[in-house]
Amino acid sequence: MKNTVTINEKDLIAREKLNNPSFAKTIWREIIHDKMAIISLILLIIILATAYLSPLFIDQVALKRVNFLNTWKAPSAANWLGTDDGGRDVFGQLMIGARNSFTIGIAVTLIAGVVGLSYGLISGFYGGHVDNVMMRFLEFMMVLPTTMFIIVLVTIIPNYNVVSFILILSIFAWLGKARLIRSRALQERELDYINASKTLGTPSWKIMFFEMFPNLSSLVIVNMTLTLAGNIGIETGLTFLGYGLPAGTPSLGTLVAFARNPDIVQNKWWVWLPAALLILVMMLCINYVGQAIKRASDARQRLA
Amino acid sequence: MSLLTVNDLKVHYPIRGGFFRRVVDHVRAVDGISFELQPGETYGLVGESGCGKTTSGRAIIGLNKSTGGEMLFEGKDLAKMGRAERYKHTKDIQMIFQDPYSSLNGRKNVLNIIAEPLRNFERLSPKEELLRVQELVARVGLSPESIYKYPHQFSGGQRQRIGIARALALNPKLIIADEPVSALDVSVQAQVLNFMQEIQKDFNLTYLFISHDLGIIQHMCDRIGIMYRGRFVEEGTADEIYNNPQHVYTKRLIAAIPEMNPEKRFEKMHLRQSINEEYQTGYNNYFDKDGRMFDLKKISESHSVAMQ
Numbered sequence: 001m002k003n004t005v006t007i008n009e010k011d012l013i014a015r016e017k018l019n020n021p022s023f024a025k026t027i028w029r030e031i032i033h034d035k036m037a038i039i040s041l042i043l044l045i046i047i048l049a050t051a052y053l054s055p056l057f058i059d060q061v062a063l064k065r066v067n068f069l070n071t072w073k074a075p076s077a078a079n080w081l082g083t084d085d086g087g088r089d090v091f092g093q094l095m096i097g098a099r100n101s102f103t104i105g106i107a108v109t110l111i112a113g114v115v116g117l118s119y120g121l122i123s124g125f126y127g128g129h130v131d132n133v134m135m136r137f138l139e140f141m142m143v144l145p146t147t148m149f150i151i152v153l154v155t156i157i158p159n160y161n162v163v164s165f166i167l168i169l170s171i172f173a174w175l176g177k178a179r180l181i182r183s184r185a186l187q188e189r190e191l192d193y194i195n196a197s198k199t200l201g202t203p204s205w206k207i208m209f210f211e212m213f214p215n216l217s218s219l220v221i222v223n224m225t226l227t228l229a230g231n232i233g234i235e236t237g238l239t240f241l242g243y244g245l246p247a248g249t250p251s252l253g254t255l256v257a258f259a260r261n262p263d264i265v266q267n268k269w270w271v272w273l274p275a276a277l278l279i280l281v282m283m284l285c286i287n288y289v290g291q292a293i294k295r296a297s298d299a300r301q302r303l304a
Numbered sequence: 305m306s307l308l309t310v311n312d313l314k315v316h317y318p319i320r321g322g323f324f325r326r327v328v329d330h331v332r333a334v335d336g337i338s339f340e341l342q343p344g345e346t347y348g349l350v351g352e353s354g355c356g357k358t359t360s361g362r363a364i365i366g367l368n369k370s371t372g373g374e375m376l377f378e379g380k381d382l383a384k385m386g387r388a389e390r391y392k393h394t395k396d397i398q399m400i401f402q403d404p405y406s407s408l409n410g411r412k413n414v415l416n417i418i419a420e421p422l423r424n425f426e427r428l429s430p431k432e433e434l435l436r437v438q439e440l441v442a443r444v445g446l447s448p449e450s451i452y453k454y455p456h457q458f459s460g461g462q463r464q465r466i467g468i469a470r471a472l473a474l475n476p477k478l479i480i481a482d483e484p485v486s487a488l489d490v491s492v493q494a495q496v497l498n499f500m501q502e503i504q505k506d507f508n509l510t511y512l513f514i515s516h517d518l519g520i521i522q523h524m525c526d527r528i529g530i531m532y533r534g535r536f537v538e539e540g541t542a543d544e545i546y547n548n549p550q551h552v553y554t555k556r557l558i559a560a561i562p563e564m565n566p567e568k569r570f571e572k573m574h575l576r577q578s579i580n581e582e583y584q585t586g587y588n589n590y591f592d593k594d595g596r597m598f599d600l601k602k603i604s605e606s607h608s609v610a611m612q
């Protein structure tokens with residue numbers, strides 16, 4: 001083999017990276033060029049870091065202990081955000097609740113992402129009859145009244161806990177994604193690089209997940225970020241209605257749920273208002289970051 | 305024995321319409337074509353846009369289903385093969401695609417692109433694989449460091465070479481080249497074509513060369529089939545087609561090649577006019593009452609024409 005020259009791989013790869021910025025780099029550039037996005041990202045990191053690190057500082061057993069001598073206390077040095085009907089510290093619950101709500105949102109988004117992606121890829125890649133059958137099933141699922149079904153499932157499931165709650169939410173969260181991915185996959189399958197892979201003997205599942213998927217990945221990332229906010233919202237909304245997390249698991253929804261009582265809404269704002277504000281801020285932040293990622297995925301919209 | 309024998313190949317696409325999307329008619333994209341490829345030769349498929357050249361090529365390689373006829377590859381019918389058996393022949397038949405921009409996955413570097421077929425068919429260690437890819441890259445005339453680059457960093461001609469290297473990786477016997485240079489600049493076309501002829505000798509390849517450019521076909525092909533609306537109108541050696549065209553459609557195609565010599569322009573114009581007259585007066589000799597071509601009829605050992 002006299003023609004082959006040994007080459008310095010690392011050097012080449014480094015040079016390669018420089019003139020061919022990866023998607024992650026583009027996202028980063030887009031975020032630092034957008035003031036709202038960078039502020040949102042920092043705020044989000046602070047909120048999440050506090051929430052996820054809080055168990056180190058908060059005594060969770062004490063948090064659940066009912067203390068009737070200490071109910072409905074207004075904010076003070078001992079209880080930064082006061083206490084609730086059981087004399088429990090609201091600030092502690094807010095932190096643990098934010099953590100739970102966010103974890104649920106992320107879990108639902110990920111599960112829905114994986115399921116929706118696979119479903120959409122398969123449907124779009126094969127097209128024809130496969131696509132037809134799969135899309136009819138999807139349409140059937142989509143016309144079901146989501147909230148009602150979740151409520152029914154929540155009430156009839158025997159041992160109901162956080163995991164089953166996540167799964168129930170996921171049942172309905174993947175539908176839109178599957179549709180989105182499928183329409184892009186239908187376009188992509190007409191391109192010759194897919195045909196080339198077929199003629200080179202690459203198995204279909206490999207074509208779907210290793211050839212097609214990388215070309216759709218930006219779409220998936222954008223969509224997942226934007227739906228993350230929505231999924232946190234669904235969780236809190238359901239908990240507010242009383243069909244969310246099992247009792248005893250604090251979430252942002254359980255705190256907001258205090259606002260069902262007009263007396264609390266008016267006179268004991270410290271119980272529900274911080275949670276409501278936190279939801280608002282988190283959703284806005286995720287949305288701003290999501291918008292930046294979305295712009296990064298489309299060269300025509302970029303600011304950077 | 306011929307490498308590939310195509311017998312009465314048909315590809316019909318259903319047209320759906322009306323209530324319940326019933327099949328109301330068919331697009332006869334390819335409507336009964338027959339030809340043979342001898343090992344080592346280049347067979348040209350020419351015709352106007354939409355006459356079914358791509359569809360024929362894709363049917364042979366298995367990208368779309370044929371609806372009739374047979375395709376015998378070394379004596380075995382590709383159309384009737386089961387999936388597993390067809391898979392074994394993947395190595396033997398490869399394709400070079402028309403568009404060098406969409407035929408390479410932009411998310412993969414050259415190493416991964418060229419190694420894809422090797423990973424499917426051969427168990428190689430990463431080291432062996434790298435050596436094989438470097439060899440192929442050198443063979444198609446790209447610099448060794450290009451294997452870590454991405455497709456968008458190459459020119460059209462270079463990309464087409466990457467596509468060729470990928471098709472060569474499995475040492476195929478037959479390569480279907482679907483307008484391999486029509487997306488390239490004229491200055492690069494000759495380069496890629498000459499290169500294809502070079503590797504044909506080295507690898508002992510048989511080409512099915514699809515094009516609508518008669519100049520390129522003349523340069524590349526030993527034998528030529530002229531297609532029109534999914535059927536053959538004439539078949540013969542390059543010499544016979546260019547110097548002794550029989551069918552009026554072939555004559556018109558050849559008369560349409562631009563004339564570079566200004567002194568011969570007038571001559572050419574008269575030729576075109578006379579062919580046009582022949583087309584009008586002799587229409588019934590070439591097309592039946594439905595406007596369909598007749599079956600091919602031999603007029604010499606190698607030359608056949610679709611005439612009454």
Ligand SMILES: Nc1ncnc2c1ncn2[C@@H]1O[C@H](COP(=O)(O)OP(=O)(O)OP(=O)(O)O)[C@@H](O)[C@H]1O
Nearest residue numbers: 317331332333352353354355356357358359360516
């Ligand atoms: N999937 C399809 N469904 C229906 N009709 C089709 C389909 N694919 C191709 N056709 C029809 O088949 C005919 C032949 O198409 P084909 O792509 O083979 O033409 P071509 O000779 O390669 O033309 P060009 O030189 O423009 O590439 C066209 O009339 C086209 O409309």
Ligand SMILES: [Mg+2]
Nearest residue numbers: 357358359482
């Ligand atoms: Mg074509």
